Amino acid sequence: MKEDYKKTDDGYEYKYPRAAITTDCVIFGFDGRYLNILLVERGIEPFKGSWALPGGFLKMDERVEECAFRELKEETSLEPEQIEQFGVFSSLDRDPRGRVVTVAFYALVKRTHVIGGDDANDARWFPIEDLPPLAFDHKEIIDEAMLALKRDLHHQPIGFMLLDEQFSMPELQRLYEAILGRHFDRRNFQKKMMASGIVTPTVYSESTGHRPSKLFTFNPLEYKKMKEENTNGKEF
């Protein structure tokens, strides 16, 4: 690849002005009842001390997906299996430091993955209905992430990433209700999940709450089969 810049004493010189590129990551978690988002406290200006999405500047030797993954690991020590790109935000005044275009991703992680505060900044979960004031246009990015998540929930096996390997049907249902913001009938919900083939029953759990719950697991084989039939499989 040709070099498209001239290295000077103070930096890098380009013929035309360029926007900077960042990535930001909306990390969803589930506490059994509410959908949560992971935010980091900014340690530097601008917006020092306020909460923001984990993210940062694109390096020259990485793709945007790699950048999102790297920044996420640096700031929260999380390494999700999968991240989904869902939008680009490029308003002229979205960053007071200058012209910054951000590529936004979302990911889903199990809340059992504890956040290691390995750098100075704090990282905390917030229920999505009760977010603190956010830096930049990050509220808008979260709103878009929420729409993308609702869109994708039925067509990609992403919900299961928020739960333990084994989960009860009420847990799964509460998750769907938290994401989609509506209520389902228990019996119909279970019937549909079973009919789609995306979950398989395992065994009864020891009781932790009230009555013992039957446990299920996500069925990746069935999902793979559904993807291979170009006849778009059932939704789940």
Place this chain on the structure above:
Amino acid sequence: MKEDYKKTDDGYEYKYPRAAITTDCVIFGFDGRYLNILLVERGIEPFKGSWALPGGFLKMDERVEECAFRELKEETSLEPEQIEQFGVFSSLDRDPRGRVVTVAFYALVKRTHVIGGDDANDARWFPIEDLPPLAFDHKEIIDEAMLALKRDLHHQPIGFMLLDEQFSMPELQRLYEAILGRHFDRRNFQKKMMASGIVTPTVYSESTGHRPSKLFTFNPLEYKKMKEENTNGKEF
């Protein structure tokens, strides 16, 4: 907004290296039988003389959507009602000129909109099954656009942008079949379209082909209603 660069005699200097940002646009058209894509012949290196998606570099005073729209107008004189952002492409070696990250959009236009060759470069429609060799990673971008279009077809009223205001049911069906790559039963297709409320019948047309066809129009009112009910409306 603060200035984040230093103006030099030869250009613009930044503290850290930056990728350039471009937009590229996949324009879909429909000739009554096949799905087509609008390509422009490149007039300059790299890839001079080969076919490429219309697009170009982001300016400092515009958002990516505006950039895509402006470049499209400059290169093809098209001004679609709507463009959809569907992906970001950032492989390190995708552009021989240097590090270039592109934001990809798709749009749908009526083929009756003739292409004005207002700049030197040629612009031509190609059937999607018979594309010429393409510049950069534009083949990959088109493949992703195709997936995004298939995803969106049933949930946004985009198909109708490819047809005249009035269209026959067989026309609409051929369009759906071209996009989704499968065949539908005529009667079931019509029933579903009518039941969704997205189309309304008008009158019989004068015959242009074989038998006169009943004509329909897209029903934006019904679509608006569906969007307002948060109960995700029927698909179409």
Place this chain on the structure above:
DNA sequence: ACAAAAGTGTTGTAACTACACCCATGT
């Protein structure tokens, strides 16, 4: 004992699939 959570089945309705014949037009 009482409250809260979770297991389980049936029935009516709406949507989807499969399928065949006739008519109008152009050649």
Place this chain on the structure above:
DNA sequence: ACATGGGTGTAGTTACAACACTTTTGT
């Protein structure tokens, strides 16, 4: 006359929505 395209209805099946009672456990 023939080939092509396009109009139209019905019946079987599958998915979806609505609905109540019983069991277990914790307090």
